[in-house]
Amino acid sequence: MPRNTLNLVLLLATTLLISACSKQGIYDSAIGWERSSAGLEPEQVTVGELEIAYLRSKEAVDGDTVVLVHGFGANKDNWTRLAKEFKGEFNIYAFDLPGHGDSSKPLNIGYRFEDQVGYLNQALAKLGVERFHMMGNSMGGAITALYSATHPDQVQTAVLFDPAGIFEYESELVDLVLEGDNPLIPKQEGDFDKLLDFALEKRPFVPWPIFDVMEEKAIANREVNEVIFAAIRDTGFEPDFRNAITNIQAPVLVVWGKLDRVIDYRNADVFVEAIPNARKAILDDIGHAPMVEAPEESAALFRDFLADRQP
Structure with missing residues (x-):
């Protein structure tokens, strides 16, 4: 059993012995431990009428800043494993986009990529974060690409993990959605388990109390998830996104899991061809979330990417 997993199991066992905690209490303890371990x-x-939740490094370091943007239906805690690899090396900000995690979830605001770029830009401005590296996964990858094109003076480099926005090569997800079945939006008990199996090739261990709370949260978010998915669904078939990313000035690394069933890895070539200063890395045994499935390898790719840019 991996050491991190063993530590988490011991934490849960201790929590259960100390008191008859609720599943929510166990979940909060485990999430708190993961965050603390990552520093x-x-x-x-607050951005307008929206409350935007985020994680940040407890202690500032004498290093660059990295801004992390999660995917559809996900949240800021998708980044804790990668953030742990960067502890003491970079200043980290991981956001819950509106509609996700602990951020506001109104049904009557814009949820297209460009809308999320606007909310994120306002949040960063309020926090005084002016220059940074940016990473995004899936929907967050598309938002990262569009942010880089829209605010080139702010983004030093961009890393796109299995980004959405282009669907030149269709995936298993596209076929399922066209048939009326979207595995990314859990609707009932058992759907969250199917979602994890569908999206992740190397699924991390999640103890039952934590899994149950994660499933409950996902099902509770069904309505807002359907609104968000509808808002972004057709973006990959519109020319505006593809045209916009040709304006990216920052160096870009596109990282893709070859076993991704959500978005076909062959779309990496389309991104690299469209973005002036981009390269790709394909991970053979990984699915849709490399930063979750292979955090050490993802961190190493980023460090090598930065090293290649040094004079």
């Missing part, structure tokens, strides 16, 4: 603490920032 992160939770905060909130």
